[in-house]
Amino acid sequence: MLAAAATTTIESLCADLEGSMGGAGVLVKSEDKVGFLTDWSGDLIGNAVAVVRPRSIAEVQECVEICRRHGIGVVPQGGNSGLVGGGFPPAGSREMVIINLSRLNAIRRADAANATLELDAGCTLQKAKDAAHATGLQFPLALGAQGSCQIGGNAATNAGGVNVLRFGMARELILGLEAVLPDGSLWSSMRGLRKDNRGYDLKQLFIGSEGTLGIITGLCLKLHPRPARIETAYAGVGSIEDAMTISALARCELSELVTAFELIGTECLPLARLIDKGLTSPVSSVYPFHLLIELSCGKRLDGRALLEGFLADMLARGLIGDAVVAQSERQARSFWAIREGLVEGQARRGYHVRSDVSVRLGDVPAFVAAARAFAARDWPDWTPQVYGHAGDGNIHFNLLPPLGMHRRDALELGLRITESLFAIVEDFKGSISAEHGIGRARIGAFWEGLGEVERRTMRAIKNTLDPHDLMNPGCLIPVLEEQE
Secondary structure (H helix, E strand, C coil), rough: CCCCCHHHHHHHHHHHHHHHCCCHHEECHHHHHHHHCCCCCCEEECCCCCCCCCCCCCHHHHHHHHHHHHEEEEEEEECCCCCCCCEEEEEEEECEEEEEEECCCCEEEEEECCEEEEEEEECHHHHHHHHHHHHCCCCCCCCCCCCCCCCHHHHHHHCCCCCHHHHHHHHEEEEEEECCCCCCCCCEEECCCCCCCCCCCCCHHHHHCCCCCCEEEEEEEEEEEECCEEEEEEEEEHHHHHHHHHHHHHHHHHHHEEEEEEEEEHHHHHHHHCCCCCCCCCCCCCCCCCEEEEEECCCCCCHHHHHHHHHHHHHHHCCCCCEEEEEEEEHHHHHHHHHHHHHHHHHHCCCCCCCCEEEEEEEHHHHHHHHHHHHHCCCCCEEECCCCHHHHCCCEEECCCCCCCHHHHHHHHHHHHHHHHHHHHHCCCCCCECCCCCCCHHHHHHHCCCCHHHHHHHHHHHHCCCCCCCCCCCCCCCCHHHHH
């Protein structure tokens, strides 16, 4: 294990880094580092000896090698838009160096014939999507933070988003990967092949590893045909049971054309209006749940007619109370603004219990009912917020503390609430992290929930690739002295 570095070692480390990267590539002053040490929500604050911003893969390798020689851990960082504290060392931890990849951001090759896109890991997701669009294709991963999150971070956390229902998680959209290993060597599988059955698929080790096995520096992405028609509907339903019935029917009757199926509890609407006071719901708030349904298809299919016919059938069956199909791209964006605004609105209100859980599709109604009952019984002053990607079983069940509660008290109570909420998730054999990752914020609950075989296997992989715990120490896998 790495020992805490002495002051003289820190001075020597920074000198070596500056000698290799140049002064502009190494930030050591507190005022220069501050923007890299706070997460998007503002809930977590970290610390680091230095923030290094390499301009090339060779510089990433040099930085890793320098830190290895000095016995200092490295934390890979993308757009710093994560929500579980995996992208920077926590305050009070042992000394570490952040390697931020924002300057490693070139589009390497767009291959329309192979429907692939090769690029540096520091490219933002939006840049990747724009490059795919320029080829006449699309990269369908879609996140609220796509203007700032980086594609390397998306891979390292196996990001999800609103289009998982049709296209899968990031893991299913990556054909090849390049990574700097803990010894400074470079490994690559950037062949752009859809079928490659030569032994272990090593890239899968790095996808979802949260930087604990190596630093992802490049990716080969799988592109998809760009839809000619995108249709968006907003509907009100009387119960979450009806919502999940509609989801199941949509899968059967509209098949692969459904790209998004989002659930919004109407209690979330006031939070969206904190971001835009002019936001109006397309349907009445008398319905306890709203649905956002998106369908996309090629030009030979009439997506509008298919979606309108499906909704008419749902209305006739009494499953939907009211529905509106967007008549323009602008109106569709106004529907999505509600879904995106409620997330930002919660952050603006302040600290809140944030969860990112998944259960089997058939268990979604029972899980939400159990979570609501728990909140009403044990925390009646806290306000539940229920929303998420219901079509794939991913529910965000959040709780807002009473207005005026001191942040310190809210944080303390929030830990207790989260522990109980995760116990409910475990009762349903679900996951405490559907798409946000584990990071440092969820590491205790994650590790406790693993069986002995899982722990031993994960530890064996980590120890084999990173025996000195150089890569993102304390993230995803607890350091040994913290586990004991």
